Amino acid sequence: NAGVTQTPKFQVLKTGQSMTLQCAQDMNHEYMSWYRQDPGMGLRLIHYSVGAGITDQGEVPNGYNVSRSTTEDFPLRLLSAAPSQTSVYFCASSYRASYGYTFGSGTRLTVV
């Protein structure tokens, strides 16, 4: 039972490049979400999904895209990276709303 797996752990991008942060869970959780963590800001919700085929925006969705084609996977896409997207990104999953959340180990992204 791997829990929530995020890849890659570290990434450096140039401004304007695109990339996908991967998140996979093997717990059959319906709820999945993406957060970004910046110094002094706590964790802020980017996008979330309440089930396969259903996604919605969180607090800070601009510049990010998501899709949920399977229960297991919830990738986060940066279409044109900007230095303001330098952050640590965490994926989380839950069986259902408010049931307890499992966090991945994070992806540290630097945009230069």
Add this chain to the structure above:
Amino acid sequence: ELKVEQNPLFLSMQEGKNYTIYCNYSTTSDRLYWYRQDPGKSLESLFVLLSNGAVKQEGRLMASLDTKARLSTLHITAAVHDLSATYFCAVVDYGGSQGNLIFGKGTKLSVKP
């Protein structure tokens, strides 16, 4: 829109002392989490508080929830260096984000000998 405020944001304590971290939130919720984060690591769940008046204790940490006052506290008793970390409260948002967590900004705790 649910807002979560933690204070203090920084806390420097001496070993053996007691202190309390406060977490206020702006709209109704009955479920609140406390997490610990060490530098460069993910979040470790400490407590989940499920109802008004809930109190949980683990070692030198005790958390409580008052849903009427929209306030949770994390009390540290006789602090030791190993408790140095950043502590987050997170409130379940049943409204705008359909059950996702909204986090406070965190309290960076440093325990000095």
